[in-house]
Amino acid sequence: MSEAVLEAHNITRRFRIDGGKTLTACENVSLSLYRGRTLGLVGESGCGKSTFMKLVMGLDKPTGGEILFRGKDIAKMRGKEMHEMRQHIQMVFQDPSSSLNPKMKIRDIICEPLRNYGRIKHAEKKDAAADLLEMVELPSEFADRYPENMSIGQRQRAAIARAIALEPDIIIMDEATCSLDVSVQKSIIGLITRLQREKNISIGFICHNLPLVQSFAHEIAVMYLGNVVEVIPGADISEKSLHPYTKALLGAVFDINSDRERKIECIKGEPPSPLNIPAGCPFCDRCEHFTEKCRSEKPMLKNVSENHKVACHLYGGNLEK
Amino acid sequence: MRLLTINDLDVSYSGALTVSGFSLSLGQGEICSIVGESGSGKTTVIRAVLGLLPVGGKVTAGSITYDGKELPTLDKKQWHELRGHDISMIFQDSGAMMNPTRTVGATFVEYIRAHEKIPKKDAWSKAAEMLTKMRLPDAGRIMNEYPFRLSGGMRQRVGIAMGMTYQPKLLLADEPTSALDATTQAQIVREMGELRDEYGTSIIIVTHDLGVASYISDRIIVMRNGRIEESGDRDTILHRTENEYTKMLLDAVPTLGGERFV
Ligand SMILES: Nc1ncnc2c1ncn2[C@@H]1O[C@H](COP(=O)(O)OP(=O)(O)OP(=O)(O)O)[C@@H](O)[C@H]1O
Ligand SMILES: Nc1ncnc2c1ncn2[C@@H]1O[C@H](COP(=O)(O)OP(=O)(O)O)[C@@H](O)[C@H]1O
Ligand code: SF4
Ligand SMILES: [Mg+2]
Ligand SMILES: [Mg+2]
16 A cells, blocks of 8 residues: 555544533544545544544544654644644535635635645736636636625535645545535546546545445545444445444445335434443444444454454454354 | 426526526425536525525516415515424525524524424423434433534434424425435435325425435426426436436436446
């Protein structure tokens, strides 16, 4: 595999919430981003995906663990060092309505990072904006619009234009394509994979759409209740995934060719609360293969083959015959 | 009689024609999906039906008839009786619609008490029950939480819970599951189907997920550039279309084990 640009080791993030309780959003998450490769992150809403990516961005501090970028721990960076680091890791957020400043024109929004880091002069803004808009396939006259006067899909394209402006090492996209129509989505994926090849960018891609993630992620990490439960090459997920939760996710995908009478699968039971993570396997309350060991002992993430890791007592030499 | 009939609707934003010639007819218990290009006016149509166009937005021609009433002519009081009760809406981004300075519980209780005269305590339990139905863990915690401290998917489920509280006759859902994981999406889509089966609710759902549209709808409308590109029953649109744009959309749908970009 190519060189790791960023390595997260045993990242834990707990939040103190009112009433003195503790909420665990991420627990012992170890994941790496590799040069020129995409890591897809999937899992139930609220399972800690965005929390993890925020830590990677240095927007939040972990409760424990370290995140190494170019050999330095992002969690320990401050002030100027943090500012310098940030130009190499850009983010496209889940919600374009709140991530784009409503008082700024699109031209100023997408050129802001270039100006902040002194990459272009004021006079060059017009051309830079035109190039960026073209890259994300927005008409050039959108440079003079305000976010409010654009559809959500159009706003998200503007946010992507801003993120690629600095040609960063890493781009984190948090559900950045879920509000785009499939044809625009496809062109955006085509665009970011092209940029990735040309500039060797590493992409962290949070997404609920499994067919989409597996179409371009080199690796997919599946999270459940703050824990990584499976890491598998994107090309293998539909055929070779093992974890019962991953399989449940795959079983819930709607397909345009599927039989209408097909029962869509939903996992039984309620997702447990992150205030109350089971001591053993986080999935144990809802798993069909549950055994007593699952409640008492937490399964560790173990290699089942090269590049494929699973955290489940059924695999990796535990209960295997 | 059809529950909702939209005829040759035009909508403009500050004078610029954004949606033109939109028509649709929906019977009781029917589910219609609107799919199509980002920015083509799907949300605009939904907002026009609900009388909730943003400032500058205006219905400039056509009619929207619901249960014999001409919606664009209703006054505030008439809207208050319909909206949230007979006609309900689930937004594309429920989080942005919620007041960030108030807890989810406070917002939800206010919503319920705007529609029925019940004590705060009862409204609170009703709200908590709806959240539990939407599979939110710890309804109690969520009720006391501020919207920005919930994940996007959780906020969306709160919005859906509110929209479904009164088992509306007509439910307008704008990308209700775009921010949800696959299993939660499956649950919500199934729940919307049950709402139709049990209460005869008619539903218009805007979605980019053609798999969802395929699963849930009787009819599908494909929009592009402010107009209806094609409309028809589900099977015609998905399996027998002659329309180039629809074909392109269908081609772009990612499938498990399908085309890879890398
Ligand atoms: N308040 C507004 N003022 C001016 N133009 C607007 C306003 N809101 C939306 N528009 C424009 O109207 C068109 C339709 O927007 P709308 O939000 O209805 O699209 P949509 O089909 O829902 O798109 P998406 O799939 O991205 O949600 C777009 O070109 C958008 O830029
Ligand atoms: N600032 C915060 N304070 C308290 N709880 C938070 C905060 N941010 C996130 N959480 C909680 O952490 C959990 C994970 O959230 P998040 O990472 O946003 O999930 P997702 O996987 O959907 O991106 C959720 O239960 C959420 O409510
Ligand atoms: S460890 Fe046990 S409960 Fe957890 S996923 Fe595996 S079989 Fe299921
Ligand atoms: Mg998130
Ligand atoms: Mg919309």
